[in-house]
Amino acid sequence: MSSSSGQSSVSFSIRKGGLRWGETAIKTWLRICTLVSLFTTVAIVVLLLAESLGFFREVSPLEFFFGTRWVPLLNPSSFGVLPLVWGTTLITVGAAVIAIPLGLASAIYLSEYASDRVRAWVKPVLELLAGIPTVVYGYFALTFVTPVLRTLIPDIQVFNALSGAIVVGIMILPTIATLSDNALRAVPVSLRQAAYAVGATSYEVTTRIVVPAGLSGVMASFLLAISRAIGETMAVTLASGQTPNLEFTMLESIQTMTAYIVQISLGDAPSGGVAYQTLFAVATMLFFITLLINIISQWILGRFREVYD
Amino acid sequence: SDDNSTAAAGDSSDATALTGTVRLDGSSTVFPISEAIAEEFQILNQGVRVTVGSSGTGGGFSKFMAGETDINNASRAVKTEEIALGTAKGVEYLELSVAFDGLSIVVNPANTWVDALTVAELKSIWEPGSTVDSWNDVRPEWPDKPLHLYGPGTDSGTFDYFTEVVVGSTGAARPDYTASENDNILVQGVAGDEGGLGFFGFAYYEHSASQLKLIPVDGGNGPVAPTAETINNGSYSPLSRPLFIYVSKASAARPEVRAFVDFYLDSAPALVTDVGYIPLPADQYAAGKSTFAAFH
Amino acid sequence: MAFSSEQEQRNLVARHRRSRLFARLCAVVTWSSVFLLAVLLVRVSLDGLSWLDWQFLDSFPSRIPERAGIKAALVGTLWMIVLVALIAIPVGVSAALYLEEFAKRGRLSRLIEVNIANLAGVPSIVYGILGLAIFVRFFALERSLISGALTMSLLILPVIIIASREAIRMVPMSIRYAALSLGATRWQTTWSHVLPSAFPGIMTGVILALSRAIGETAPLILIGAMSFVAFLPQGPMDSFTALPIQIYDWASRPQAEFQELAAAGIIVLLIVLLLMNATAIYIRNKTEKRQK
Amino acid sequence: MDARENADAAADKKKGTEAVLDLQDVSVLYSGKPAVRNVSCAIWRNRITSIIGPSGCGKSTLLRSLNRMNDFVDGVSIEGKILFAGQNLYGGDVDPVEVRRRIGMVFQKPNPFPKSIYANISWGPSINGYDGSMDELVERSLQQAALWEEVKDRLHDSALNLSGGQQQRLCIARALAMEPQVLLMDEPCSALDPISTAHIEDLLFELQSRYTIVIVTHNMQQAARVSDYTAFMETGSLVEFGETDQIFTRPEKKRTEEYVTGRFG
Amino acid sequence: MDARENADAAADKKKGTEAVLDLQDVSVLYSGKPAVRNVSCAIWRNRITSIIGPSGCGKSTLLRSLNRMNDFVDGVSIEGKILFAGQNLYGGDVDPVEVRRRIGMVFQKPNPFPKSIYANISWGPSINGYDGSMDELVERSLQQAALWEEVKDRLHDSALNLSGGQQQRLCIARALAMEPQVLLMDEPCSALDPISTAHIEDLLFELQSRYTIVIVTHNMQQAARVSDYTAFMETGSLVEFGETDQIFTRPEKKRTEEYVTGRFG
Numbered sequence A: 001m002s003s004s005s006g007q008s009s010v011s012f013s014i015r016k017g018g019l020r021w022g023e024t025a026i027k028t029w030l031r032i033c034t035l036v037s038l039f040t041t042v043a044i045v046v047l048l049l050a051e052s053l054g055f056f057r058e059v060s061p062l063e064f065f066f067g068t069r070w071v072p073l074l075n076p077s078s079f080g081v082l083p084l085v086w087g088t089t090l091i092t093v094g095a096a097v098i099a100i101p102l103g104l105a106s107a108i109y110l111s112e113y114a115s116d117r118v119r120a121w122v123k124p125v126l127e128l129l130a131g132i133p134t135v136v137y138g139y140f141a142l143t144f145v146t147p148v149l150r151t152l153i154p155d156i157q158v159f160n161a162l163s164g165a166i167v168v169g170i171m172i173l174p175t176i177a178t179l180s181d182n183a184l185r186a187v188p189v190s191l192r193q194a195a196y197a198v199g200a201t202s203y204e205v206t207t208r209i210v211v212p213a214g215l216s217g218v219m220a221s222f223l224l225a226i227s228r229a230i231g232e233t234m235a236v237t238l239a240s241g242q243t244p245n246l247e248f249t250m251l252e253s254i255q256t257m258t259a260y261i262v263q264i265s266l267g268d269a270p271s272g273g274v275a276y277q278t279l280f281a282v283a284t285m286l287f288f289i290t291l292l293i294n295i296i297s298q299w300i301l302g303r304f305r306e307v308y309d
Numbered sequence B: 001s002d003d004n005s006t007a008a009a010g011d012s013s014d015a016t017a018l019t020g021t022v023r024l025d026g027s028s029t030v031f032p033i034s035e036a037i038a039e040e041f042q043i044l045n046q047g048v049r050v051t052v053g054s055s056g057t058g059g060g061f062s063k064f065m066a067g068e069t070d071i072n073n074a075s076r077a078v079k080t081e082e083i084a085l086g087t088a089k090g091v092e093y094l095e096l097s098v099a100f101d102g103l104s105i106v107v108n109p110a111n112t113w114v115d116a117l118t119v120a121e122l123k124s125i126w127e128p129g130s131t132v133d134s135w136n137d138v139r140p141e142w143p144d145k146p147l148h149l150y151g152p153g154t155d156s157g158t159f160d161y162f163t164e165v166v167v168g169s170t171g172a173a174r175p176d177y178t179a180s181e182n183d184n185i186l187v188q189g190v191a192g193d194e195g196g197l198g199f200f201g202f203a204y205y206e207h208s209a210s211q212l213k214l215i216p217v218d219g220g221n222g223p224v225a226p227t228a229e230t231i232n233n234g235s236y237s238p239l240s241r242p243l244f245i246y247v248s249k250a251s252a253a254r255p256e257v258r259a260f261v262d263f264y265l266d267s268a269p270a271l272v273t274d275v276g277y278i279p280l281p282a283d284q285y286a287a288g289k290s291t292f293a294a295f296h
Numbered sequence C: 001m002a003f004s005s006e007q008e009q010r011n012l013v014a015r016h017r018r019s020r021l022f023a024r025l026c027a028v029v030t031w032s033s034v035f036l037l038a039v040l041l042v043r044v045s046l047d048g049l050s051w052l053d054w055q056f057l058d059s060f061p062s063r064i065p066e067r068a069g070i071k072a073a074l075v076g077t078l079w080m081i082v083l084v085a086l087i088a089i090p091v092g093v094s095a096a097l098y099l100e101e102f103a104k105r106g107r108l109s110r111l112i113e114v115n116i117a118n119l120a121g122v123p124s125i126v127y128g129i130l131g132l133a134i135f136v137r138f139f140a141l142e143r144s145l146i147s148g149a150l151t152m153s154l155l156i157l158p159v160i161i162i163a164s165r166e167a168i169r170m171v172p173m174s175i176r177y178a179a180l181s182l183g184a185t186r187w188q189t190t191w192s193h194v195l196p197s198a199f200p201g202i203m204t205g206v207i208l209a210l211s212r213a214i215g216e217t218a219p220l221i222l223i224g225a226m227s228f229v230a231f232l233p234q235g236p237m238d239s240f241t242a243l244p245i246q247i248y249d250w251a252s253r254p255q256a257e258f259q260e261l262a263a264a265g266i267i268v269l270l271i272v273l274l275l276m277n278a279t280a281i282y283i284r285n286k287t288e289k290r291q292k
Numbered sequence D, E: 001m002d003a004r005e006n007a008d009a010a011a012d013k014k015k016g017t018e019a020v021l022d023l024q025d026v027s028v029l030y031s032g033k034p035a036v037r038n039v040s041c042a043i044w045r046n047r048i049t050s051i052i053g054p055s056g057c058g059k060s061t062l063l064r065s066l067n068r069m070n071d072f073v074d075g076v077s078i079e080g081k082i083l084f085a086g087q088n089l090y091g092g093d094v095d096p097v098e099v100r101r102r103i104g105m106v107f108q109k110p111n112p113f114p115k116s117i118y119a120n121i122s123w124g125p126s127i128n129g130y131d132g133s134m135d136e137l138v139e140r141s142l143q144q145a146a147l148w149e150e151v152k153d154r155l156h157d158s159a160l161n162l163s164g165g166q167q168q169r170l171c172i173a174r175a176l177a178m179e180p181q182v183l184l185m186d187e188p189c190s191a192l193d194p195i196s197t198a199h200i201e202d203l204l205f206e207l208q209s210r211y212t213i214v215i216v217t218h219n220m221q222q223a224a225r226v227s228d229y230t231a232f233m234e235t236g237s238l239v240e241f242g243e244t245d246q247i248f249t250r251p252e253k254k255r256t257e258e259y260v261t262g263r264f265g
């Protein structure tokens, strides 16, 4: 056994021997990868703004933001974006009203009640549900949800916001369930124990201690899901039609912002014209709406976060 | 080099020598025709790769006029903005009609009162600012049942054409109709709505005839219902429209593109029917071929 | 047990009832979601199952339903999965590693965090617009697999980063300290210990993200995926089509047979998804076991 | 604590008292493997009993079985009987929620709820239908836990801003607010600095006239200082149980002597 | 350890030796708040130095500053000098990676890598470019850590299947494989049962002829048993430093005496 290094007082240096090139190169690569996301945002913003500038030369922003009629391709045309915003709102809020309680309940079941074995099966199934192409959900709405709705509400239209909201709700439910489950499971066991130790029932522990403590993660899952609902295209188009509508009802056809973007970008409208440029104006609007929602919710998260460590 | 395997190829043996790529894009309405032609063409010409996209007439033209595609499928004629794009890039092109699409006016089978509609009545129903909300607003003797409208999306060539010939101005229509890009969905809409009235491609009616009631249209010479014959001979007027392909001059210099276009015009009469559209009168294909021959 | 008053006793009975009710409600909701999946699957497979045979898998698209198949779309989708995985996983995981292991907590990292959260919420169609402008036009990659893969990679990058960061954060600090105390550099520590330990969690996020990429239609059509391709792509610069596009195309045909083909296509797509999920779960369980 | 008081206390301890908890041949198994084996002893009313022993000997396991907190551990099973006011804690008709409401617990690591100080205390009583004045209860509990003076001006601040020692006293106050019959403490001072530890030890002296306390500790000095009775465990078995004086000065078993004199552990 | 050996060891300890680490007025601050204040002392070659003191007094903080593990704690800053073979550990041109390679560390909770036993030992040398026979090095390190016999047949099993005590010895072996000049140990036995603890204490005796060891412990008996020098800290300050015998039998400071006799802490 060599006893050299421990024993002898041979001189050695702990000084820096040259730079660690490999380390520096790797760090640079990692940093570049991180910056990709910033570049993406910059590219999106520049592209959308540049293209919508052409649109706003032709159409007054006042009309765009506050107009209540969206018929850019009809003759006479009108460019009030509010009906599209309203359509998106109906779908998003409707989907959230369905998916948030149900998704949260599923998350609670998985994290607080289900056995490990059940969880090991149900979670992947839900994850699979999250990956089903949205077109499939669209046909599901049209051939299953709408007919069921029509027997319940006879004067509902074939294309209606309700059906769209329901399938989008079903679609985002798994996202909420799996991600919230992760968040709830991250709440330390010690908090649950503390609650049980003062004689609480599982309902009380879950709703009053665990969910509030995991709220930041739970809210993050809501957020991701809602973003997805806002951005959803195919399912909504199939279920809810494409009629811009500013009426206070879920029983009629609507059009969302994304549905409009798809319609224009895949339709027969000539590129270069005002009609085509509306695409960018709407996309810009959509980008900033999602940005606004994100910033607001980050702020809310910051305020309501119950830090437990 | 070895002729053993190609011996059976017979008459197409000279075509097998072709290689290269033919790129089509454009209207989703014309897509099924081009797809059928591409399919047959590829069977005969294994060396040529044909791709067909469906990013819309407008999206297709923006690629076509940028020189990114060889042929553009169009459900309407090219527009001035698009021509300007091509001029800027020096793209020259030729327009060729390839088929007719008859727009069918349909109502729900439970609708027993309508047996025909005049173009003027259609106009009063569809024009901007129309006050027709129930069937008895169209003809007083019809019942007071709510009238709901279904039609293709406002940016589709079909819708453009319909408004042009019925209302008299491209894109002029009331906004409160139920729109969908997908004609199957419109079929479902009218089939499920007793007061529904819709229009869409003839093929979609044909395949859902049991769920719908077809309405003959009176364009001034008495009511005519769309059939292969009435569309082909022009008596179903004004609601039958031509579909086009646009061929770029630069691309037409390539033998595989030329072969493809010739094959297109040769086999269109048979294949167009296969996919539910109506062929042009035979002489028009011949005229197209000779125009194309002069073009390259 | 009776060491409490009558009043408290009754109260307790009510609380227990509520608690049981709540537990049952949560269970019912979860099982209904699973049931919905079953309904969805059954509806889809009833329509399409009879079309699902080898001929269907091995044929190119056709106007004649009996001749039509899904070969080009399936191969295109497999190409997409591989390319997107090759692009998005290294970049996404690298970014996550940087943010968790190397970046100083400061304004910039906060900004990047908010930015990534926001990108995760940008509608996919906007990425289509971006991809068309940048990859197809600016970098002149044309309407190729690689353009599609790059666009899809940008789309799922935020999801991969967020999930990977979560997984990396779960690796106990003690493992890092152990490695660092042996005179390892940050990167040696990260590469040999943090990354392997975080692997199962990263895997979950990657699969969720890739599943999303597989199901997306709109951005692909926008950047120029073809609807009819009767050959298999030979390389990343080739034209391509993908499953959801083929499904969407068939579903909008007038003939009922094509609707059924669409259903068969959906089954194929679900099987691809299922295989991917199963692979991920298998790898996840295997690595988890190895590390225990 | 001056000498006279100590003498009083000692005299007091000698007095007979009734058993609140009576452990009869208790074993606790994790997936069939015993972690506590055949323990029998009694916990006396208004006395402090400490449980000592080397790490992993089953102290926490035994303590948790006294208020059925073990119910939340996977694969745990219990044999033998634990009588509480004459009823078996593990009898079929016993409501574990009720048990925990009567037998409070304080954990090794302070685990306040991520809520305000006030809410930490009031939550337990409120879900259990407490209908007196909540403000008074909160004040009283905090006073009993010797925390009132330090926090009375910031009752609605987050409990997480308190120092470790304060958090642990808050957890004690939270348990006291339920007015439990018995208070179980699992190494309540192990995460604390000496000053906080001294605070909590003082507190134990004050509480013992009203509560029955069982405390697990790895600190023998602490066991010697605060408890009336001491149980010494090793590898799951109760080696010796007796008055603290006796255990530390005249242990009957050799193992006990070795342990309390620091010859191992 | 029989009596003769003990006597030998004691004689050995008295011999003079050089300082490997020389702490000069060292303070460690967390976001400006001092956790260690003006500590000056020397760590002698081939001796075991123990650091004792109540919880939170800064033992771990001080220990971590000896091999720059504090670099990874947010907001930490260091004042004063720590000389290692004459060079200041915190000098601008010092490579902290190199420092940690020379000064090994064993942590309170055993933290083996989730890899095989073999890989746990071999990883450190391999990344540092060790070019001798890895098999020999692994065997030698495991033997030094008194673990070889127990694991030699399952070197390629996961290290996580070892018991806590074995894991801790594995961590020691892992540190030894780097052949460090100094070995720092932060409460290496606190998570262990008495038998594992005894194993590790035996090990320390064997290692001290070849290594310089600094050990933090909350267990005074342990400090008394194993170390040559003892440092007693309280609230960040070094109260007393001296030979272990002297600290435990004739402490100079009143505080030290109170602590080692168990009157507080």
Ligand SMILES: Nc1ncnc2c1ncn2[C@@H]1O[C@H](COP(=O)(O)OP(=O)(O)OP(=O)(O)O)[C@@H](O)[C@H]1O
Binding pocket: D030, D035, D054, D055, D056, D057, D058, D059, D060, D061, D062, D073, D074, D218
């Ligand atoms: N959840 C569990 N599953 C399986 N075994 C467990 C579990 N919890 C504890 N054990 C085992 O039971 C034995 C007793 O553990 P316990 O926590 O009661 O010891 P302890 O005396 O409290 O130790 P410490 O002083 O370290 O807290 C140990 O061997 C431990 O490994």
Ligand SMILES: Nc1ncnc2c1ncn2[C@@H]1O[C@H](COP(=O)(O)OP(=O)(O)OP(=O)(O)O)[C@@H](O)[C@H]1O
Binding pocket: E030, E031, E035, E053, E054, E055, E056, E057, E058, E059, E060, E061, E062, E073, E074, E218
């Ligand atoms: N990362 C940190 N940030 C801020 N303060 C810290 C940090 N780590 C430790 N401290 C504080 O520094 C002081 C000394 O902590 P240290 O961990 O060195 O104590 P210790 O003597 O090792 O205690 P123990 O015996 O409990 O391990 C304590 O008051 C502690 O709260």
Ligand SMILES: [Mg+2]
Binding pocket: D059, D060, D061, D186
């Ligand atoms: Mg314990």
Ligand SMILES: [Mg+2]
Binding pocket: E059, E060, E061, E186
């Ligand atoms: Mg410490």
